[in-house]
Structures are given as structure tokens and as C-alpha cells.
Amino acid sequence: xxxxxxxxxxxxxxxxxxxxxxxxxxxxxxxxxxxxxxxxxxxxxxxxxxxxxxxxxxxxxxxxxxxxxxxxxxxxxxxxxxxxxxxxxxxxxxxxxxxxxxxxxxxxxxxxxxxxxxxxxxxxxxxxxxxxxxxxxxxxxxxxxxxxxxxxxxxxxxxxxxxxxxxxxxxxxxxxxxxxxxxxxxxxxxxxxxxxxxxxxxxxxxxxxxxxxxxxxxxxxxxx
Numbered sequence: 001x002x003x004x005x006x007x008x009x010x011x012x013x014x015x016x017x018x019x020x021x022x023x024x025x026x027x028x029x030x031x032x033x034x035x036x037x038x039x040x041x042x043x044x045x046x047x048x049x050x051x052x053x054x055x056x057x058x059x060x061x062x063x064x065x066x067x068x069x070x071x072x073x074x075x076x077x078x079x080x081x082x083x084x085x086x087x088x089x090x091x092x093x094x095x096x097x098x099x100x101x102x103x104x105x106x107x108x109x110x111x112x113x114x115x116x117x118x119x120x121x122x123x124x125x126x127x128x129x130x131x132x133x134x135x136x137x138x139x140x141x142x143x144x145x146x147x148x149x150x151x152x153x154x155x156x157x158x159x160x161x162x163x164x165x166x167x168x169x170x171x172x173x174x175x176x177x178x179x180x181x182x183x184x185x186x187x188x189x190x191x192x193x194x195x196x197x198x199x200x201x202x203x204x205x206x207x208x209x210x211x212x213x214x215x216x217x218x219x220x221x222x223x224x
Contacts, residue, residue, distance in 0.1 A: 067118065067144075067147060069119055069224075071091040072092045072093075073091050073092065073094065073095070073123070073124070074099075074121070074125070075124035076099040076124065077096070077202060078154075078201065078203065079093065079124045079152075081202055081207075081208055081211075082203055082208040082211040098128050099125060100128055100129050101164075104123055104125050104139055105142055108121065108139055109142045112144065117143065118147070120224060121147055122150045123139065123150065123152065130164060131167050131168060133170060133171055136151070136168065137171060140171070148181065148223060150181050150182075150215070150223075151171065151183065152215060155189045155190070156200050157200050161186075169182050181222050185215070192207075194207075195207030195210050
């Protein structure tokens, strides 16, 4: 049998070693020079095979958030006026005068952190100023994917209200599986001036009952 030079023998051995492992995944071949007895690097240095396709330890998915059933509503003076009627229909109400939409984000966050934010979140804000699309998305994100958010449109003779309602509708439409639902109070109230006081915004006795019925009917049909 012919005699091969030492360097050629090492090279052939390295090729055979890599070929024998070809079916076992991807490997990185590294060359680690080893000094000879004379201090120079040996030409036939050992070949190191390092496995590079070993998967990392899988990270388990986060546990689903435990969310209690129920209905919680955050709103302004319009909702405050119908607070007793909503409460009678099983809705827990947090409504105050002159509240702006962006204030609802912090309220939702606080309720979630306290463990009191239920599966159905009703929001009626925008009577007192502009609703931004960014704030709407921030509120929905704060509520979390385990909940359904009901956005109630605003109604009245104010210049910003049509724009608010358009942005609330766009916000709701951007989510799948009815995660966010538009409650069109503006449309329901459009032909019922008898529901309102002279300002055309705040509800009287008949309007309070109608408001609570409109909101809770939608929640009952589509709530979680």
C-alpha cells in the first residue's frame, strides 16, 4: 500500500470525519494549530468539529391572564348621568365630569394592575375634546388581549365630535374577532331629541334609560 505524507493523511482523515457526520446537522470546522517540538506550528493540526445547529432551550409561553367576568365602564358626564341605569343592568361605572379620552388609559391600567379589570370594558369618552387614534390604540393595548373593549360614540352639537366618532370607528375596525366593538350611541340618538336636555348632549330621564339599553344590549350580544 502506498505511503502518504503525514499532512495528506490528516487531511483525508478530516474529510472522512466530516462526511461521516454530514447527516447529523450543520457543523463548523475550526483549525486549532498546535506547536511542534521545535516551536513551529505543525502542518497536520487537529480538526475540531463544533455543532452549530443545536436549538436553544425553548422558552415556555406566558401563562394566560386570569380575567374575571363582568362589565366595567369608564366615562364622562354623559355616562355619569346614566350611571344608576347602567348599574341596575350589571355594569360597574367609573364616570366623572369633563374627563378626556387620554385619561381613560391610566384608569384602565390602574384597574388591570389592581386585578379589578373584567373581561368587558366599556369606554365613553370624547364628549369634552378630541380623541386621537393613538390614544384609542393605547387604551385597547392596555386592556389586553383577554378582554373586549366597547367604544361608545359621542353625540351632540360640538365641532370635534364627528371626527372623534370617525376615529373610534376606525380604531374598532382595525381589530380582528370583534376584540373592539363600536357602540353607536350617536346613530341611536340621532332621531330622538326628546332624550336630551337643551344642550343636546346630556341625557334626561328617558335618555338615561335609552342610553343604558343601547350600551348593554350590544355588550350582552357580543361580550365575553
